[in-house]
Amino acid sequence: MDVELRASDDDRNRVVAELHRHTTAGRLTLDEFSDRVGAVWTSRTLGDLAALTRDLPALPSPAADAPAGGDPAGHGRRELLVLFAVAALTLLLLGGFLAVTR
Structure with a gap:
């Protein structure tokens, strides 16, 4: 990933969803979530977005969390x-x- 590439709205939405999942897992407080989401929308590059989740562990894809054949x-x-x-x-x-x- 080229960290200098400009981030798209889809990239930002993906990071917000990831931050939400970490918050529901108890890794972020609501204040931390709010601060980071604010920073997501002011981020310009993929590197800026990556910095917001750098201290969080990788999560399985949302599809892996869904029950088989069901709506998550x-x-x-x-x-x-x-x-x-x-x-x-x-x-x-x-x-x-x-x-x-x-």
Whole structure:
């Protein structure tokens, strides 16, 4: 990789995704993530981008993390839908309880 080559938006998006994965793995705090993402968008070269992840271990590709034959984001979406359904049901029950007790 020629570190003096200009970085593209795709290169920047790839680094942000990698930083996000390191943050979810607990290697970066939210403040560190925020600082580094800010630096990603001001980076001009591939060398600038590489410097932002130099102290982090290599990660397997996102496809390797996905369950075989499944949507890697599907599990998170299902959890969010279940959480939303539980919250909606709780509000309905609370509203019903308040209506009955007044």
